[in-house]
Amino acid sequence: MTGIVIVGAGQAGASLAAKVRALGYDGPVTLIGEEPAPPYQRPPLSKGYLLREMDLERLYLRAPSFWKENEVNLKLGAPVTSIHRSTKTVRAGGESILYDKLALTTGSRPRRMPARAGGDLKGVYTIRTLADVDAMAAEFQSRRRLLIIGGGYLGLEVAAVGVKLGLELTLIEMGPRILQRVAAPQTSDYFRNLHFSHSVNILENTGFDCLTGSGRVSGAVLSNGMKIPVDFVIVAIGVTPRTSIAEEAHIEIENGIRTDGQGRTSDPSIWSAGECASFPYEGRRVRLESVGNAIDHAELVAGNMLGASENYKAKPWFWSDQYDVKLQIAGLNTGYDRIVERKGDHERSRSIWYYEGGRLLAIDAMNDARAYMVGKRIIDAGQTVAPEHLADPSKDVKSLLLEATKTS
Incomplete structure (x- = not known):
């Protein structure tokens, strides 16, 4: 029996598998991962896990029992070697697996x-x-x-x-x-x-x-x-999207696996989500390497695989933990032409706001959760705030929400 097959058991693949079940899909779901471990978080690898402050079980995205209880066929230690579009099969771990719809959530590999x-x-x-x-x-x-x-x-x-x-x-x-x-x-x-x-x-x-x-x-x-x-x-010189099996199957590639706004590849039976996939964003094509994108993109694609027909409206956000500093980022700063720096409540608390032609693009907030939340709300709403208002230290950061105006 055919069903939904997902290649790549990282954050995006796990999110997609869980979402199709949550949306009521009752057909077969197969989640294929080349690693022997069940789906797990990657960000703590370079932080809590490396520091030995987080054990293996806390890395898991779901309890191992979740997959069985939700009838997700989890195939681990089974790298996919090929996709055969004409017969709608993938080859993994020496086995041919039929699909009705296929999702590629293959992630990235380090340089x-x-x-x-x-x-x-x-x-x-x-x-x-x-x-x-x-x-x-x-x-x-x-x-x-x-x-x-x-x-x-x-x-x-x-x-x-x-x-x-x-x-x-x-x-x-x-x-x-x-x-x-x-x-x-x-x-x-x-x-x-x-x-x-x-x-x-x-x-x-x-x-x-x-x-x-x-x-x-x-x-x-x-x-x-x-x-x-x-x-x-x-x-630590960056990553490249894992696209080889898509390329070999003659699926279109453009800074990753090229998808439309709904997550479809150049093959209408094959979808892609997460950091292996590029998609339209504000008049250009982007590929985002973040947990937030992996979850949001995968969940939207899950709905579209079941017939929802919704376009992805990415709301980029990222974070980094270093020593006692938490960096929180909202938006994409590509093309900025002006910076406004704003001090926070203490010495190591501050925020950097990125503008292009008077439009707020992004914010970096270091130990300044209030500035981050305000900036994220403004950016996600498609609004901006005048740089001179932002630069005025007499204005409380929350008051900027009242100053925000819709961008053209």
Whole structure:
């Protein structure tokens, strides 16, 4: 009997499977994951789980019994090797599985260093899966020397964990500043100063020529000629969407698996959701790497697979935890031409507001939950607030909701 088959058992796949059941679908549902573990949260891998403050069971998105109770056929440790559109089958774990409708929620994979640069040496890691973190756990011993390659949020989160565990840390960023791709200079300055205060050695405008060692990494030669000894290395230089099985099935690709506003791919029987999928957003095509998008997109696609015909109206939000600082982000800052910085209630509390032509695009809020909630409400409502009102320190942040006006 055919039914709904979901390829990828991460946050998006698990959310989609649960939603089709919640919406009353009573046909067969098969959720296929290549990892042996049931669906679990990924964000805590670089934080609570790496710190050993969260055990495995707390990572699970649902209790293992949920899948059986809801008659979801959970196939684990079964990588999908091919999609055959003409026969509506997928090949997974040596088995052919028929589908009526197929959802691709394959997520992303981390970028790795090439073998010629030492990327295949032992002691060189990426962080994406439970197995990745389990493999590196023994490395996190006090006074060991860790090199982090990449100054994005993941690299900075790992640095904060390393400090707590007593490591000696160097973080290198090839670009002129950390967080350059995702944040304004003011946000970069905030987090650079935060990590400097915890004795993290951050080197910007610094790449590396190669990692060195005989079998196992023991050092790095940086682009400025500096040679540093290391005990292990974590590569955090971003991710790429997992699209290979879609490409091989001749499904259209555009910065991920290309979908329409409802989540359909170029094959009307195949859908896609989560960070492997790109979709229309405010006149352009985007792909979002966040838990919020994985859940919201997958749940909308679940409804559309059952006939709802609704377009996805993304409301982007993200977060990062580093030391005692919680960063909360709402909106997308792409194309900003003006920044307004607003102080919060204490020294490490502030918010950065992004504008394009007088329109509010996004907010970064550091230890400022009130500013984040106000900014998110304004952005999600398609409104804006005049920069001069925002910059006025005499105005309480909540009063900005009364100042907000509809954007054109």
